[in-house]
Amino acid sequence: MTTIKNQQWIYIRHPDAIVGPEHYELRSEALSTSLSAGEVLVEAQYISVDPYMRINQSLKPTYNELPHALNTVQTAGVVARVLASSVPHLAVGDSVEGMLGWQTHARVHHSVLRKLDPSIAPVSTALGVLGMPGRTAWFGLTESGRPHAGEVVVVSGAAGAVGSLVAQFAKRHGCKVLGIAGGKAKCTWLNESLGLDWAVDYKAHSTAETLAAEIKALTGGVDVYFDNVGGMVSDAVIPLINRRARIVICGSISQYSGALDQAEMGPRFLHHMLYQRATIQGMLARDYLHRMDEMLAIVAPMVKAGEIVFEESIVEGFNQLPVALNNLFTGEHRGKLLVKI
Ligand SMILES: NC(=O)c1ccc[n+]([C@@H]2O[C@H](COP(=O)([O-])OP(=O)(O)OC[C@H]3O[C@@H](n4cnc5c(N)ncnc54)[C@H](OP(=O)(O)O)[C@@H]3O)[C@@H](O)[C@H]2O)c1
Known part of the structure; x- marks a missing residue:
């Protein structure tokens, strides 16, 4: 043998x-x-x-x-x-x-x-882009985020595998897109290479309040929040949601290194859901595995044509x-x- x-x-x-x-x-x-x-x-x-x-x-x-x-x-x-x-x-x-x-x-x-x-x-x-992260970004945005042209979409973890795709798909839907990422270099990339309307460096803020103030000044309010990170970033974004906003919980990476076992409690935000009649939905890539070919039929031509970074x-x-x-x-x-x- x-x-x-x-x-x-x-x-x-x-x-x-x-x-x-x-x-x-x-x-x-x-x-x-x-x-x-x-x-x-x-x-x-x-x-x-x-x-x-x-x-x-x-x-x-x-x-x-x-x-x-x-x-x-x-x-x-x-x-x-x-x-x-x-x-x-x-x-x-x-x-x-x-x-x-x-x-x-x-x-x-x-x-x-x-x-x-x-x-x-x-x-x-x-x-x-033509695998699990692409599937997550496409179905998470289109089916849970349900963006409409002209709406404001905020994406956390925006320079990462999922977030960078969500942000670009949202632009293709005619939305105004704000990406949140760590550091000036990533924000410059979001603006210049991905063509986002705004990019915000969450690491430049030590509190959710100042981060929220920057996002509020740029966007006025948020129609879709596609969340990859949770924690302080979400504490800042969620109070900014508009009427009938959709919040997509894709990931909470700020909580993974220990806080999933020992919960780190943040400010309570569910009253904002009430005020704005908003929806919060968790989404999981594996639930869309059977629709992989559907995602590929849409996204692969964009990739082949060089329309997606x-x-x-x-x-x-x-x-x-x-x-x-x-x-x-x-x-x-x-x-x-x-x-x-
Ligand atoms: N629901 C699903 O089916 C599904 C599928 C795939 C991924 N996800 C989730 O989507 C998120 C992104 O995954 P990915 O594969 O695209 O990874 P990724 O964004 O390429 O890499 C992770 C990024 O998270 C950011 N990060 C790390 N620690 C952080 C913290 N404490 N606070 C804020 N940001 C932090 C870092 O970017 P900065 O430099 O900007 O901080 C890092 O580059 C994760 O939460 C993941 O679990 C969910």
Whole structure:
């Protein structure tokens, strides 16, 4: 029996605060290359790091009933190249995407893989604009945010994978868009490269009140708030909502590094929902998995035509995966953060 060396990052320790390399261990196994009927052997090209990985490490129930199990391979989306195949529609050299985890190789049933078309865009986009973040941004904005031309859309985490797409989709809907991000450089990028109407640096504010004052002065009020970060940023935005505003809870990254296990209470804001007859809705990418082709039919032509900025921040090397995950919380990247193997 022939085998190859498969390297794996194993999640070994629960983080109390920010996640990093100390919570993972690099191991290797001998992986048999013999294929059963329907199986495919693949080698990772790009591996994703995503904030949900930290949510899944929370000890309290989340959208998963149980936390990510210790001593198992870190779950992750992967773009991989086919090394051997037992099915006619996947040939050696084809690129595929699937939830293969933080490992260099995998032997899996073809049904868990999505074949990629490199003529549309670089295959790495299957983990970003043409993958889960793109699906989240498109359906989160259009189905939960329900934007109308002329409305004000505020996006937190606006320079990240999901937020940068939401902001651009909202512009295409004819909205006036304000992006909130950390630091002057990201705000300049939001204005100049993404063409947003306004960009606000939340790190320049030490209180929600001063942040709110800046957003209020620019927008007058908020019709759709697409929230990726929660915490102080949401404390600032929610009191600014207009009548019948829609608030989309996509993520709360400011709370992931410990506060999901020990709640950090912020100011109560539900009275604003009453005053403005507003709607607040959580949305989850997995609920739209069956509509992936619908999203691709709309967004892939925009990508191919060069109408969407889909920046990728690429970290080189399989060994860097836990460091890259940690980087999501320090926020140095723009767009989708990926690791190239
Ligand atoms: N609901 C769903 O199905 C779904 C799917 C995908 C993602 N999400 C959520 O969407 C959000 C963004 O995910 P993503 O993949 O696009 O990641 P991302 O925005 O590319 O990366 C995370 C960014 O969050 C910001 N951040 C980190 N800590 C923060 C803090 N304490 N306060 C404010 N901002 C902070 C940083 O940007 P700054 O430099 O601007 O601070 C960082 O670059 C996350 O909350 C994630 O959980 C939800």
